[in-house]
Amino acid sequence: MSIILGPHQYGKAENRIVRIYRDSPRHEIHDVNVSTALRGDFDAAHLRGDQGTVLPTDTQKQTAYSYAKEKGLLSIESYGLELARHFVDDVEPVSGARIEIEExxxxxxLVDGSEHDFTFVRKGQEIRTAAITVEGSGDAQREWVIGGFKDLVILKTTGSEFHGFLEDEYTLLQPTTDRIMATSLVAQWRFTTTDVDWEATYAGIKQIMVSTFATVHSLALQQTLYEMGKAVLEAYPFIAEIRMSAPNKHHFLYDLAPxxxxxxxxxxxxxxxxxxxIQASVLRDDAPDAGPAWTIAGGFA
Known part of the structure; x- marks a missing residue:
């Protein structure tokens, strides 16, 4: 029996970067959490402690902050692509880079009914996410972009049923034709191109998913997830696949009879x-190879 080193990567996790645009009296803010991971010829670091090919994680951090200024941070997808391309193209031992971003x-x-130019409060129904993978060089270089969000808490007070399920001797749950359906949704979608209007596409996907959740009369959360994913793929031909993870946030009728x-x-x-x-993926039957895009991310969020 022999023992060998398996796949490995390293990087700098959770760099908290806030980029302020001060080009006019009306400032703009972009607040992100950036994690980098590099793959390449790093066997010697593991086997012999030789750091000769290792770009320090501190350097990765400094690059992430510098690129927020040099390349800009208007869209997390384009920023992540710039960062990943730099590590793969400009750092010789690196053959692959993974950038994960939360925004x-x-x-x-509001002051006297008008928006203030440089004062903000935290908002957001969800945290926007992106994961960018770049591998190879030259004509052989390949890029994968995954957009998404997490922590989108959504609820409807009716329009949801759950009955006709399998029962055995341990089943206590009572069927219902009218229930609250609520979840804290995680969704990730895989692009087939990087020629995308990232901001408009994100807003459009979120709107489709929320409106589908609202309007589908649901016989199961599984059914609703499928319809949400299907609607996104029908609207955006450059999205190959969407994956969703949805905890069922149960609301049980309280007994007030006593x-x-x-x-x-x-x-x-x-x-x-x-x-x-409940976790599900919806994809095109001719979807191109996902490469390392999902596997490095660990599949479902």
Missing amino acids: FAWERV FGLTNDNEVFNADDRPYGL
Whole structure:
């Protein structure tokens, strides 16, 4: 039996970068969390402690901050592509780079009914995400971009059922034709091109998913996820696949009978755990190879 070194990567995780645009009296803010990971000829560092090919993680951090100024931070996807391309193209031992980014939204404070030019409060129904992978060099270089969001908490008070499920001797759950359906949604979608209007596409995908959640009369959260993913792929031909992870945020009807009260689907216990976790992917049957885009990310978020 022999023992060998397996796949490996290294980088600088969770660089908190805030980029302020001061080109006019009305400032703009972009607030991100950036993680970098490099793959390449780093065997010697593991096997012999030889750091000759290792670009320090501190250098990766400094580059991430510098690129926020040099290349700009208007869209996390384009910023991530610039950063990944730099590591692969300009650092000789690096054959692949993975950049993962979270963006935290802000909105302007209102003063006397008008938006203030340089004061903000945190906003956002979700955290926007992106994961960029670049591998190879020259004509053989390949790029993958995954957009997405996490922590989108969404709920509807009716229009959801759950019945006709498999039952055995341990089943206690009662079927229902009218329930609250709520989740904290994670979604990731894989682009087939980098020639994308990132901002408009993100806004459009989110709107499609939210409106589909609202309008589909749901017989199961699984059904709703499929319809959401299908609607996104129908609207955007340059998206190959979308993956969703949706914890079922249960709301159980509370028993008010001991107090002589009738609870007509009005008062609920919001139970945070344990919870059902529904995960699904929707993809084109001719979708191009995902390469390392999903595998490095660990599949479902």
